[in-house]
Each structure stands twice: as structure tokens, then as C-alpha cells.
Amino acid sequence: MPIRPTDNPEILSMRGLNLFHYSYSNCSMRIRLFLDEKGIPWNDHFIDLRAQKNLTEEYFAIHPQGLVPALVDDGVIVYESADILEYLEEKFPEPSFTPDTAEGRAELDKMLEFTRSGHFPVIKTWAYGRNNKPTKTPESMHKLEVLQKDNKWIVDFHKETMAEGGIAEEKILAAEKILKGMFADLDERLSRHEWILGDQMTLADIAWIPQYALFQRNNFPFEPYRNWIDYVARWQKRPAYVSAIGNHMPGSMELPY
Incomplete structure (x- = not known):
């Protein structure tokens, strides 16, 4: 950690x-x-x-x-x-957001790991690619290069958003394919349970529901994932979702249909 x-x-x-x-x-x-x-x-x-x-x-x-x-x-x-x-x-273990079973905890670990390993190559690549705007000005890029001496990969990512045409379309499509697979899996899980890992809210829910706000803003094709959309609608009724997400990004209170 x-x-x-x-x-x-x-x-x-x-x-x-x-x-x-x-x-x-x-x-x-x-x-x-x-x-x-x-x-x-x-x-x-x-x-x-x-x-x-x-x-x-x-x-x-x-x-x-x-x-x-x-x-x-x-x-x-x-x-x-x-x-x-x-x-x-x-x-702050109460109320618990950790699954009760070893199998559930292993599933949670996998989902949290994707938020780490997939953040730049998948999540940011798709969101920034579809937004298609430079993430830095030349002045701020210079500051980034000075401060990010030990993290050249972050500098390279932002440089790609500033290049002519932005992030390459093949990278965006590859990221979208992975994300569609992830949302198909989530949709299937939510056809059986109220929450992603069962009948209890866990850190998997806390980690994944913000992706809706980010991707809806950039017109991700959510329409096929009906159980996921119903899940989003349930979240939108929760005061914590409104205070933590909805009040910060108004589009996150909308549904795609």
C-alpha cells in the first residue's frame, strides 16, 4: 500500500x-x-x-x-x-464494504487491481481519447516534465493527447473492447444480485460506479447493459451518490435512455 x-x-x-x-x-x-x-x-x-x-x-x-x-x-x-x-x-470497518467469503474477497481484489493496472492504458485512454482534447498546454507540459522526473510514462501519455490527432484510434478501440467486456461481466453479475459481488455493497461498487459518470460524459455505449443502467438508477437515489458524484458532475444524474 x-x-x-x-x-x-x-x-x-x-x-x-x-x-x-x-x-x-x-x-x-x-x-x-x-x-x-x-x-x-x-x-x-x-x-x-x-x-x-x-x-x-x-x-x-x-x-x-x-x-x-x-x-x-x-x-x-x-x-x-x-x-x-x-x-x-x-x-472504518463498519458498515463493512468487504465480502464475507474468501471467494468474494478474491473477486474484490481482482476488481480493485484493474482500477490500478487499467487506469491509464484502458480507462484514461478511452476517456481522454474520446474527449479528444489536449490534457496540457505547452507551459503546463514543461512543468510536468520537470516534476515527473521519475514517471516518464505519465509525461508520455499526456504528450500523446497533445499530438496531432490525439490518442491513436486503435488504442481507443482496444481500450473500448476491454471496457465492453468489463461492463458485460458487471451486467451479468447484476442480473443475479443487487450489488456487483452479491447482496451487499462492497468496495467493488464504490470503485466501479464512478466509471459511469466519467464514461457517460463521453458517450460510452451503455445501452446494451440494461442491468447496469438499472443499477446506476438505484445509485442515483442514494444521498451519498448525489453528494459525492452528482453534485460534482451533473451529467452523472442522467441515464442513457
Whole structure:
């Protein structure tokens, strides 16, 4: 779990749960949703990605890749959304968002791992590719290159969005094929249960429902996945979904049909 040691006195002095997040970030949505579902108070640190407010030495002292979200819990830094979820679930185990069975926990681990390994090559590739807008200006790209000395792959990803034509269509289609397979699997699961892994809300639900908000905004073809859409509609009635996702991205309160 990425818990980052620090001797920064300003960070060490932070009391309570301090969440560094951005409105439209699906990864940030996960943490807001977890906290709001469990009724856990948190301190709001909004990082405006559109204004490139993450590209500062101060923020890189918290998150080594300059991404959101990041959590500072009484001076302890945790980053990467799946790891923050696991950290918070261990600290606040009630109500439980962890499956009761070993099989369920193994399934959960697989789903959380995809949010890590598939974030840039699949999720961001599809969303940014279909959005087809540069993610950086030349000035902010220079800042990124200076700050991201140890993460050249992040620099290369953003450079691709700035190239003529943006992210290559074959990469977007390959990502879409993987995502369609994932949503087909989720749709089948939801034909049998109220929640992704059964009759209990788990971290799998917290991790995956924000993808709807992100992808709906870029016109992902959700129409074939009727059970998934019914699931989204149920989520939209939950106060935590409204506070953590709907209020930050109004389109996430709409359905594709």
C-alpha cells in the first residue's frame, strides 16, 4: 500500500482526514463516495486540475505523481484510490464494504487491481481519447516534465493527447473492447444480485460506479447493459451518490435512455 513517509512539518501537522481531490476525477469520486456512504467527516482540499494546480512542488510532496486523489490522515500520506479505499476500510470497518467469503474477497481484489493496472492504458485512454482534447498546454507540459522526473510514462501519455490527432484510434478501440467486456461481466453479475459481488455493497461498487459518470460524459455505449443502467438508477437515489458524484458532475444524474 502506497503510504508515503514524510518529514514535511506542514503535512505532519494536518489533523483528521484530508482529501485532495478534483470534481470530475473518477478516482476522487470513489473516495468521496466511500466517506459519504459511511458518514465519515473529511477536510476538503480541492485541486483544480483544469488550472493545473496539481503541478506544484507542494502537491508533489503529497502525491509523487501529482495525481488525485491523495489522503493525509493525521499526517500519514496515502495515495492511489484503490489503496486509499483499502486503508479507509481497515480504519472504518463498519458498515463493512468487504465480502464475507474468501471467494468474494478474491473477486474484490481482482476488481480493485484493474482500477490500478487499467487506469491509464484502458480507462484514461478511452476517456481522454474520446474527449479528444489536449490534457496540457505547452507551459503546463514543461512543468510536468520537470516534476515527473521519475514517471516518464505519465509525461508520455499526456504528450500523446497533445499530438496531432490525439490518442491513436486503435488504442481507443482496444481500450473500448476491454471496457465492453468489463461492463458485460458487471451486467451479468447484476442480473443475479443487487450489488456487483452479491447482496451487499462492497468496495467493488464504490470503485466501479464512478466509471459511469466519467464514461457517460463521453458517450460510452451503455445501452446494451440494461442491468447496469438499472443499477446506476438505484445509485442515483442514494444521498451519498448525489453528494459525492452528482453534485460534482451533473451529467452523472442522467441515464442513457
